[in-house]
Amino acid sequence: IMRNSIFHFVISFIITALILTPFDLQAQTEESENKRCRTDEEIGSGSTLFDECDWITGANEASVSDVTLTTFIQFRHAGADYIERWTGPGYFLERTYEWGLHENGFEGFKGPCSSGVCYWSKWGWIHREFWSYFRGTLLAKNVGTWLYEELFNGVVQQSKTFYMRGLGLTAQSGANQIGIVDQNLSNPLVLELESFEGIGIEDEVIGWSIAGPKGAKKAAVYGIGSGSETNAIGVDQATIHLGTKPGEYVVTLNNRRMVDQPTFTFTAIDGIEDTNPEQEHPDFEEG
The missing domain is CATH 2.60.40.10 (Immunoglobulins)
Known part of the structure; x- marks a missing residue:
């Protein structure tokens, strides 16, 4: 992870196009799909990336001091775009995973994949941070109720409401x-x-x-x-x-x-x- 005095360069994600079994899928959907990482050490790297970060569960609370938040997206459907959307006070991010641009799969996240663009087939998944390109800093203006949404073909498939707390x-x-x-x-x-x-x-x-x-x-x-x-x-x-x-x-x-x-x-x-x-x-x- 590269740092400067203001931002952290962020490329942290896990991606796979492997087909999961119905048991694996059910186990994943029973859990919250969003995590909060309090420190760089919790984020980890490689095969243990995000393993030490806590799921946003229970009271559904996060802190402006969290280094990052994450989402786990699984492409359960095919034939239309997926959208990942974060909405909070002073913060909005929407990312589209487009269907059909690459051999009946999804395309998105122009980042550190071998071709510069990432691809997924149906049942592939990605676990990634909510920051785009650089890690910023959450401030007092970001305190309040947040909403995460995952949409397929314009319809919300998964969502989570949580409260971002100040220091x-x-x-x-x-x-x-x-x-x-x-x-x-x-x-x-x-x-x-x-x-x-x-x-x-x-x-x-x-x-x-x-x-x-x-x-x-x-x-x-x-x-x-x-x-x-x-x-x-x-x-x-x-x-x-x-x-x-x-x-x-x-x-x-x-x-x-x-x-x-x-x-x-x-x-x-x-x-x-x-x-x-x-x-x-x-x-x-x-x-």
């Missing part, structure tokens, strides 16, 4: 502290970015903004944002610098793969005896 951000420690005006809080705000299954997501930037009492200056968040990414277990940590006015400072966090923007409130006091800090209309800073 979540929680504080492991350091939330809701009280500190002195115009100083750093004593403890860092330790954050974890994770999927709905609780898997930490690495190499993601956590953005921030901070709002405080009217007229407050110098409030800021250090350690996260541009130039910093979550580590291998999805953790990053921030230092909160309170502004020059007593009161509440609200830090709002964001990430390109999160729908919700969690907030954390910190209180600035003039000194140890200040137990009723001033509340006014907030000023706003961000980074």
Whole structure:
């Protein structure tokens, strides 16, 4: 698999034109035809391609952090085109496998087959990724209900509805502290970015903004944002610098793969005896 900083080059698929027995066909149709691969390691290669990826079953959920989704298509019928269709928020893909262009078989996927074009006879099958050419990144705009459809001669033969979930951000420690005006809080705000299954997501930037009492200056968040990414277990940590006015400072966090923007409130006091800090209309800073 070739990589660059934005995309993964994707050519991962399994193809065969062998005839399956009725038992094999029945066993396949009893399972969901779509899988989700969380990591490159799960995708695998060669004869084990996609074996470690999980079927989308049960609650029918996937995550924007999944590296790829797959479909298993078996050409059970002949005489008309097959269509593979993915529809989700901010995403649409339709691929046609045309009948009769090659010796009473199907033609499609102009990719790494010996002739540059792939062919299947009736009962042949393909197991392939939903990305075209390059692996992209699913974002917050892709969160929501997705529909996979497999059509023959314009009629839906198989389909699956599933929900694509965004990432979540929680504080492991350091939330809701009280500190002195115009100083750093004593403890860092330790954050974890994770999927709905609780898997930490690495190499993601956590953005921030901070709002405080009217007229407050110098409030800021250090350690996260541009130039910093979550580590291998999805953790990053921030230092909160309170502004020059007593009161509440609200830090709002964001990430390109999160729908919700969690907030954390910190209180600035003039000194140890200040137990009723001033509340006014907030000023706003961000980074």
